[in-house]
Amino acid sequence: MGAAPRQGPCVRSRDAALPPLGRRSRHGDRKCPPGHAHRGRTAVRDHPIPSATHRGPRTMTHGTVFADTASESSDPTLVGHKFARQAQLRAAGYNVPEFVCVPVDAFDRAMETARPDIPEAPVGGSPDELAEWAEKAAAAVLRVGVPESLTNALLSRFDHLAGDAGVVAVRSCAVPLTSDTEQDGEDSAADPFAGLGRSFLSVGRAELPDALAACWASAFTPEGVLYRARRGADPTATRMAVGVQRLVPATASFVAFSRDPRGGRNAEESLIAAAYGLGEGVAQEQADVDHFTVHVATGAVVPQLVRKERQVVAGPTGGTVLADVPGELADRPVLDDRTARAVADLALALERHFDMPQDIEGAVTEDGEIHLVQARPAVVAAAPRDRRELHWSNGNISESYAGHTSMLTFSVASELYAVGFEEFYRSMGVPERTLRARRYELRRMLGYVDGRVYMRLESWYRLHSGMRAFIGLKHKWEKAVVTVDSSVTVPAPSGPRRMAVRAREIPAAGVRRLLNPRRMRAFFAWWDDRRDGLPDPETRSPGQLVQDYRELWADVALYWGRTLVANTHVIAELDLAERLMRRWAPDANRGVLNGMLCDGPVNRSVLALRSLLTLADTVGGHAEALAAVFGDDRTHEEHDDTDVWRRLAGGAFGDDLAAMATAHVKRYGDRGLHDLKLETTVVSQRPQMLLPQLRPVITSGRSTQDSAREERRARREAESELRTHCAGPLRLALLRLLFWSLRRNLFIRENARFCRTELFGASRRMIRSLGRHLVDAGRLDSVDDVNDLTVEEILGAYEGGAATVGLRELAAVRAKARAASLRRADPPNIFATDADLPLDVALESSGSTRGTPGSTLTGLASSGGVVRGRARVVTEPDVDPESCRDRILIARETDPGWMFLMLVAKGLVAERGTVLSHMAITGRIFGVPTVVAVHGVVDRVPDGALIEVDGDRGTITVLDETTAEDAS
Template identity: 30%
Template sequence: MAERAERRASRPVGTVISLAGVDAHMVPEVGGKAANLGVLLAAGMPVPRGFCVTTVAYGRAAAAAGVQPSEPAEQTRGRLESAPMPGDIAEDVLAAYAGLGEDIPVAVRSSATAEDLPEASFAGQLDTYLNVVGPDSLLDAVRRCWASLWRDRAVAYRADHGIGQHPISIAVVVQEMVDAEVAGVMFTANPLTGRRRETVIDAAPGLGEALVSGAVNPDQFTVDAATGAILQRSLGDKRAEIRPVPGGGTRVLRRQDGARQDSARQDGQQACLTDEQVRSLARVGTRVEELYGEPQDVEWAIAADGGIRVVQSRPVTTLFPLPEPDNRDGGARAYLCASLLQGLTRPLTPMGLASFTLMSDSSRSAGNEPAAYRSAQIGMRMYVDVTSLLRSKGGRRGLLRAMKVADARSVDVLAYLAADPRFALTKASKLASLKAGLGASPPFGLVGQVLRAMVNPAAALERVREADHELDRMLLLPEPVSGARRLDFVERLLTKEIAPAVMRVLPPAAAGYVWLGLARLLLGRFAQAGELQTVLRGLPHNVTTEMDLELWRTATLIREDPESVRTLTGEEPQILAGRYADGTLPAACQGALRAFLARYGHRAVAEIDLGVPRWSEDPAHIINALANYLKLADPELAPDRAFRRAAENAEAKAAELAARAARSRGRLFGRIVAHSLRRARETAGMREYPKFRLIVAFAVLRHQLQLVGEELADAGRIQVSDDVFVLDLTEARVGLRGADLRGLAAERRRSYQREMRRRHIPRLLLSDGTDVEAAMAAQSRASSDAEPGALAGAPASAGTVTGKARVVLDPAGAHLEPGEILVTPSTDPGWTPLFMTAGALVMEMGGPISHGAVVAREYGIPAVVGVPDATLRIRTGDTVTVDGAAGTVVIDTSLEADGGR
């Protein structure tokens, strides 16, 4: 491969090249689209003939037009559209065009160097011109394709994906036009559920532009790629189609007989593809996927002769990554997202992932973590393999019981998966089932400590303080030491010390919740839903509450100094964070903030990730919180008063429940309930403490790794010291021995930033890529279990969002507040800038593979398409809930019922 690339580099590429001469290594000269077409042609796929106007031609044309790198995009676009094409380039283009035939109709498509890549599809961002006929029309179309590189939507898309503006270039693909009888798009993996080897095909009569632009509701077919079985079909109304016009251009044909079509659609006679054509397309899709080794988004057309043509293929960029293969038993496996259980949707840095893997492995070997759990890293998130638990009666029961406490939403998803025959209960002895059930429960050693804490809470709290002192001693590393010794220190703590230290502070909180459970059992029907939760308000020993109250006290100190108040409320938090680092904040503010960070500076947002800066490093978040506290005018809303009221209400509720029990079951019974609730309040507040101590340890480890990063950066092994956090411990050791890790770190950082843009994370993921929650919602929709009154459409991008609707009929000048639901008849690429702030998308037209749906998935916003009369039935300002997996939109009618609309 290297030799081939070297030969290509020594063979200069001109302004025009035949697609038959293009290969995968020529993206810098021909762009992503043309490179993919060259690969397809070389593999013998049915790709229309054509040629590519290379980036060399674009560069020369841009220079001749006077394009300057620093000028605004709009000015660049204007120059490229109006400037004549250099004569020799025009001659080359027209000579290649003549080689296809005399005035033959062609399709002219943009092919940017950052287009159709695994990390960004660029779907619909650049221009395409269909049925171009004649030399003058062709040259004009090429110029317009060049100019489309600088359209607002394309510039915004690149900025949102972290792609540089001026290093990018563009080529243009010119292909023989396919006068399609039927055209469409297929995904070789289900874009909604993520299931691999399940092909989804959208089809409509005429040219494919009607479908990808969202102007038509297409037929959709879901095919099992392995067997060719058509699993599901949904027929659209297909009331519009685009056809070529003799002499050039296209026109839209509309069908008016909707009633006749609706009737025909119901009896299944109006599909635009036969079953054999569907299966043939799926086979073509499988060949394309096997060629590239990953799922593909394929545009296709069926010509008048019945032959299939592939006109474009690009990677599917929105699928969640697959787990690493696990062939322990050869069957399907299920992975529960541990990151989401921690409330974390963002990815973890490679160093953060490595730390949890080390802790998990060491806990399992030490018997502190159930053997039934096996951690996995998928999509830079932490997952847990729960397959063995689901296949065991005791394990399944224990897992569901644990999820009721940890994440109620996971219970329904796990219960749904339990009906999947691949996860049916295995026949096992009662002893094996009991072991599996215990595998989902805490280890016996911890149970004994919890019982001791129940009997004597004060002694348990004293043992926590002793464990704290022991951990503090472990976290000391005498200086000076080498980078290798620092890594030894970090690894030893992660593998041997931290997990046991955290386990030692768990019993008091667990004891408190056992007492609460006992009280719930004793009270039974005498306690109404939510009353016991009231008892847990205003708890003592809650480090998170104590931190919040300390932050409020910090704000009250700052409030006494007018200069500090003006500074904190008048400047951006990030600027103020820089001033704090420089020591230039007003003295009162500087001192109060320093005191708070001395106590809580080890904390952070997403703090379980070692790679995330702590508040002591970047206090912008805390400064913003202080500024908000300073704006609080009503003293009754002050956090300290709110906490005091919560504690008083909790004590009153506990007394009320005990009295209720005494009246109903006798004084002794009431005393037992009162004792249980009192003991629950004494220690349940410790629930946050184990994580607090874990984060204290992580802050120390992070500091040691920062020093290692500085050593690597000083030696030129990584670019900047923070690059150490996109490595793991083994790689950092290799760097200390002399390896150049700059390339690896740069690639890891790109991967991390790509995952940072992902907004929908599967709660439960199968080994075939299936997002179980999305599949469950899709099945609910197919079985008509949607909520009564919901508007039904086609699911296009998974996720659920509730927000205010904004009906937009024209994107020009449209205003969309962040988080608002965009409701529109259809979209084309000109709408893309609105997607950046939209909370969700609802379209009257289009299918799950139309442009709007593809871009919605890229931006991670829920989307439902093909919703009849959505812009009439939904009004701006309505509160709507969009379920992109179920394909439903629910309008909140409570305001209407109350006369509020």
């Protein structure tokens, strides 16, 4: 772009000698911005540049060349649209480098001489045949060369154009056959394709004739011939004009679009791609390129920068070469904001001039002056249709279904959400008629997004809006569940109607709050009986297993909805507590709220933990059992664990210890890492997995008394802080009452979640037993194949409600898709897709950057305290807990199965979650500084980095190794 020729996919001269024409393996265009469509597609028409009416080639002498000021230089039938536009823009006062044109007549005369040596064109031939013909035609033109009279005419202009640099740019442009043909030529509105002819930068006097001949011969580049054939034009019917132009000594070059060619929401922005050096770096993707968007209305500049290491510069003996970018420029924007705005203004001025969006090329010299080298109609995206969006969030659902999740788990989870929420809405007073009308939404509350489970927010909002209480709860629910305010709107009743809705809802909500604890006690009693009454799947036939599964889930549909009511109470009460604390105790420590949630009723998850702590304490006090659990070599191989468990459960270390261990497995064995994912193996399936859980607990020295004492301490400190900063006994009493209710509802909610773990554990055992029967029947290769089937497909194999053949093949297809999705990054936590496109097509991705010393990330303060230490970044929890000891655990999300890692960590950080998530609750139980909802923390904090976690302020700071105090 220095003289800024349009490079397109053309071969460039990098040396004094010009390369011969031949096939090229690459058909790339200029460096395009992310998402930009190739410009070789349909463009819109502009107003034609004024030109003389002319049909067919004109007869001229070989010595004729046109200065850019000549009237002929504005005639596209003589010089092509590229040079005609430049001539018109120079005449209009734009800063276009001076040039002269060799009109197409000279090419026609050369062709008359070369034609006897050009074989007959294989019109309609294969791509290989056309390419072979193109090479022979180009070679014939090169043999003809440039007449002496034309060479002399060009050389007489050379010194003036070359100036002190002694070099020029030589560029070609295809010319239409006639003025009324459909084939309007390169850079026309009908055909603004990238120049398929050759162009050369930094051409010296001696190389000028060869450069001109090479431009003529490029009428027959293989890619140009194939391009014309693809567009339905005569692949052989091309004529070439050539321009010789002053070479701009560019320090930077650019391509700019007056309107972002991606269209849609980007239509109000100009887009610029810029690189240091000559324009060939941008056009041929040789240099490192910065991108800039400039808002048309406001002039706001948004850069997208890369580190620049390569640029294209003029070679010492002609042509162009790659060179290093000076170190001081590598991280600096190629264009400052002022220059970027000036380039955008230039593109917009040309848009107004031609009355359509423009694609321009230019160069910036050392003094900051902008030179316009080329303007063409921009190839723009089709006019966007009105986009209907679907919004997706994994919010706190990622606690249950983190990362990649099997098709089996998704199908069972979808069923639970459908039947559970139907009963929940009924409990919340949603009319039966409304439920019937929206029942289909229940089946799409969850979406399977590239193997990950997401909430389809439109369905959630439509269903939730049926509850009278939801208008007031929307923002609170979004904060607790979605984790951000959503752009999804919910119709709100008018003022008088809203008051009437509230008048009915307030007493109904009061009744629900009063009755819910008693209803949940009845539910827990029912579930305990139902769970204990389930037969052992290993003793059941396939038909009986199918019946057992159906009957269990029929009961779930009747009763499970009430477990969801307590969560609405938690969300509302937590929001009220936060607002009252800000109003009545604004100076209180931020950790007061978290402390007031401690020392509540002991829920089933805490009982499971205390059972493990008690078992660990007992093993630790038994020398022989302790030696067996750890082993002499401390390697803990799986076969050793199996043998140790057999001895432990068999009474080798005493009947009391055996009874305690087997009782723990029976009662709490379904709780584990990712225990709601049916593809996960839990302790109830393989009891020997209990031993790796015991070891870090034993070495940590924690006891049930320690955890209870820590909770009581946190609660006492919070109570004291509250008394100090909350003025008035009535306010203090109201806050205490509110926190008491919140602790009670958290107790109910956590117990319900534990019951859900047991439900999935029972379902897992039944489904895997059916899988073994299907393997025995020759329908599956492995029991694990059930993970790639839906539960209805598995049951349908016996019931006839789904395909009963091809299960093996179906599982294999899904396994292949699963393997591919595992290699892809997780989608963002919340994003939108086009509702009118298949989800896999519409899915968008997000990137992240690494944290650097001194950078601070902010999340949600969840458990108070400040701690410094080494980061332990864990994306999957199946790591040795000892690797997390005295480290700060960083994860995308956690579930109760991460407890064994959290027990030995000195700080906890999660990318997702809320103050009510498992990590937040665990941090409060053990008094460990905890921050959740830290966007991108897994990708931005390197494993092993020295960091500081402030659980009161909700910050994570990456510390400088040389100045930070080591926390080891």
